[in-house]
Amino acid sequence: MAVIEIKNVAKRFGSYQALHDINLTIDDQEFMVLLGASGCGKSTLLRIIAGLETQTTGEVWIGGRRIDHLPPKDRGIAMVFQNYAVFPHLTVFENIGFGLRMQKLPNDEVKRRVERTAELMHIEQLLSRYSGELSGGQRQRVAVARALAMEPDVILMDEPLSNLDALLRMEMRAELKGVLAESNTTAIYVTHDQVEAMSMADRISVMHEGRIVQAASPIEVYRDPAERFVAGFIGNPPMNFLPAEPTGAGQWRVAGQTLKGPDLNRPLEFAIRPEDMTLSDAGLKAKAKVVEPLGAHLLVTAEVDGTLFRAVLDSDLKVSPGDVLTLAPTPDRIRWFDPKSHHAVQ
Amino acid sequence: MNARYLPYLLILPVTLFLCLFFLYPFILVAQQAFYADGGWSLKNFQDVTSHWKFPISFRNTMLLAAAVVPVQLALALLMATMVTRMQKGRDLILYVWTIPLGISDLAAGIIWLAIFEQSGFLNSMMSGLGVVDRPVNFLSYQHPGIVFLAIALAEIWRATAIMLVILVAGIGLIPKEYYEAAEVFGASPWKRFTRITLPLLRPSLQTALVLRVILAFEIFAVVAALGGTLFPVLMGETYAYQFDLLNGGAAAAMALIILAISIAFTLIIMRALRVPKGATI
Numbered sequence: 001m002a003v004i005e006i007k008n009v010a011k012r013f014g015s016y017q018a019l020h021d022i023n024l025t026i027d028d029q030e031f032m033v034l035l036g037a038s039g040c041g042k043s044t045l046l047r048i049i050a051g052l053e054t055q056t057t058g059e060v061w062i063g064g065r066r067i068d069h070l071p072p073k074d075r076g077i078a079m080v081f082q083n084y085a086v087f088p089h090l091t092v093f094e095n096i097g098f099g100l101r102m103q104k105l106p107n108d109e110v111k112r113r114v115e116r117t118a119e120l121m122h123i124e125q126l127l128s129r130y131s132g133e134l135s136g137g138q139r140q141r142v143a144v145a146r147a148l149a150m151e152p153d154v155i156l157m158d159e160p161l162s163n164l165d166a167l168l169r170m171e172m173r174a175e176l177k178g179v180l181a182e183s184n185t186t187a188i189y190v191t192h193d194q195v196e197a198m199s200m201a202d203r204i205s206v207m208h209e210g211r212i213v214q215a216a217s218p219i220e221v222y223r224d225p226a227e228r229f230v231a232g233f234i235g236n237p238p239m240n241f242l243p244a245e246p247t248g249a250g251q252w253r254v255a256g257q258t259l260k261g262p263d264l265n266r267p268l269e270f271a272i273r274p275e276d277m278t279l280s281d282a283g284l285k286a287k288a289k290v291v292e293p294l295g296a297h298l299l300v301t302a303e304v305d306g307t308l309f310r311a312v313l314d315s316d317l318k319v320s321p322g323d324v325l326t327l328a329p330t331p332d333r334i335r336w337f338d339p340k341s342h343h344a345v346q
Numbered sequence: 347m348n349a350r351y352l353p354y355l356l357i358l359p360v361t362l363f364l365c366l367f368f369l370y371p372f373i374l375v376a377q378q379a380f381y382a383d384g385g386w387s388l389k390n391f392q393d394v395t396s397h398w399k400f401p402i403s404f405r406n407t408m409l410l411a412a413a414v415v416p417v418q419l420a421l422a423l424l425m426a427t428m429v430t431r432m433q434k435g436r437d438l439i440l441y442v443w444t445i446p447l448g449i450s451d452l453a454a455g456i457i458w459l460a461i462f463e464q465s466g467f468l469n470s471m472m473s474g475l476g477v478v479d480r481p482v483n484f485l486s487y488q489h490p491g492i493v494f495l496a497i498a499l500a501e502i503w504r505a506t507a508i509m510l511v512i513l514v515a516g517i518g519l520i521p522k523e524y525y526e527a528a529e530v531f532g533a534s535p536w537k538r539f540t541r542i543t544l545p546l547l548r549p550s551l552q553t554a555l556v557l558r559v560i561l562a563f564e565i566f567a568v569v570a571a572l573g574g575t576l577f578p579v580l581m582g583e584t585y586a587y588q589f590d591l592l593n594g595g596a597a598a599a600m601a602l603i604i605l606a607i608s609i610a611f612t613l614i615i616m617r618a619l620r621v622p623k624g625a626t627i
Binding site: 050051071072073082083085089099102132146 | 521524527528529530531532533537542545546548623625626
């Protein structure tokens with residue numbers, strides 16, 4: 001059992017507050033992704049869990065044991081680094097076995113575990129090579145194998161796929177997810193790539209300016225963003241926003257149209273995902289600016305009431321720049337945000 | 347200009363310089379060494395190696411190198427590791443530590459002579475403290491151990507920094523992530539030094555050791571200042587053949603013997619510290 005509990009963790013570098021009061025519980029064998037733009041503190045949080053960085057305040061617990069004062073090796077963790085950190089002077093075999101050798105395991109045990117994890121990562125034919133003779137993808141596999149060979153309670157990954165090309169990244173994504181699911185470890189995975197986060201995570205913690213703004217399942221983060229930042233960060237293209245004025249009894253005026261919404265009497269922001277709209281007789285009037293046929297669908301960048309607005313439409317539709325489209329938002333996909341607090345409003 | 351020939355054109359001046367001032371004199375020296383009694387012979391080599399002072403000066407040179415270079419290597423590694431860990435004042439410390447590099451070897455020898463000689467600082471201090479009644483002549487034939495120690499100390503003080511500079515640059519090239527990975531996978535600070543720093547530093551260690559060992563075989567001025575004729579070394583004998591005995595052929599033969607020893611040790615060091623293909627950073 002390796003539940004990870006992060007309690008009130010804050011980190012300050014000089015006068016810069018990198019993390020503010022982080023509280024997060026990660027379940028046993030859960031795949032948790034820390035997602036955010038660069039500089040949001042996600043790597044700092046991971047490094048605090050790893051023991052490569054010390055928190056200014058707060059506690060980190062793994063498996064019911066407080067570990068934030070222990071050196072990395074006593075925390076029951078293994079880590080995969082962004083630049084792989086595959087030791088260049090050691091063969092693939094010795095790289096995978098590095099941690100096992102440090103634990104002074106007997107030779108046959110080291111050999112057994114190295115060979116098993118190498119097989120798992122499909123690199124058994126590379127065991128006698130040096131890292132200089134490997135491709136980026138192969139090095140990545142060695143780095144993952146080295147972590148898995150430790151049979152850790154927790155595996156930490158810091159943007160492990162960001163240095164691979166797009167096709168390889170997609171391939172490794174699926175493979176990594178499968179391997180980790182079988183290994184029964186708790187995983188924390190840092191990335192700035194939302195597709196990676198969506199496709200791999202059991203749960204995503206979206207981070208922004210040193211805070212966790214939402215920790216939820218990928219579909220919940222996508223469908224019900226807790227904050228405007230999440231709505232704008234997740235999804236490509238991101239959510240559309242328009243100002244909304246209440247007209248009473250749960251009716252809202254959005255870009256000249258009347259829509260049903262929460263029964264409140266203060267201005268809100270209306271939000272809708274580009275794919276959650278259909279062409280209709282009644283709806284928002286959007287003047288098409290740029291039309292991008294993407295094969296599977298048609299991405300239309302338009303203007304609604306002077307605001308940039310994107311719609312993902314059926315690729316069979318004939319739309320030209322200058323056309324005025326009437327877009328009807330799917331009612332149960334409409335979300336509302338408070339323009340002051342930026343929180344979602346039910 | 348054809349781009350294929352440009353690199354050769356650019357190295358032409360330095361090649362010419364080296365040919366004129368190194369290769370040509372070297373050929374002359376070689377000629378001189380293998381020429382005696384009006385013909386080609388090994389007589390010069392037989393003469394110098396059969397001289398009673400040759401085994402002593404050979405042994406002294408080797409002993410000195412064997413005593414000085416390992417100490418310098420250990421010190422340079424320690425100092426380089428310390429400097430690399432420093433956040434502030436790193437450059438200042440580095441400058442201070444490399445000051446002896448700017449001092450000529452003869453001047454360094456004279457500085458240490460001022461410490462060890464009969465009227466030197468060490469004697470003044472010891473008689474001031476009442477340890478000795480009258481000044482001791484440390485650098486005399488009665489104290490060969492102290493002569494050796496004084497020369498070794500002066501050499502260590504003078505020439506450790508050249509290794510330090512090379513090793514500091516080498517350590518700077520090792521990415522931090524390797525140390526973090528080693529730490530996460532359970533390597534203690536000592537293990538990180540022996541398993542990460544040392545092997546990844548091999549190219550720099552190679553350069554530093556080759557340079558230092560060659561210079562150690564060429565030791566001359568420090569010995570001349572501190573030991574005089576009490577402690578004969580190969581380079582001192584070469585000098586004596588050339589300028590005291592006016593035997594150019596013998597001096598040339600000695601020079602070639604020192605060259606051969608240097609080449610042999612260079613090859614041994616290169617071989618011992620070679621980096622396997624594909625195993626570079």
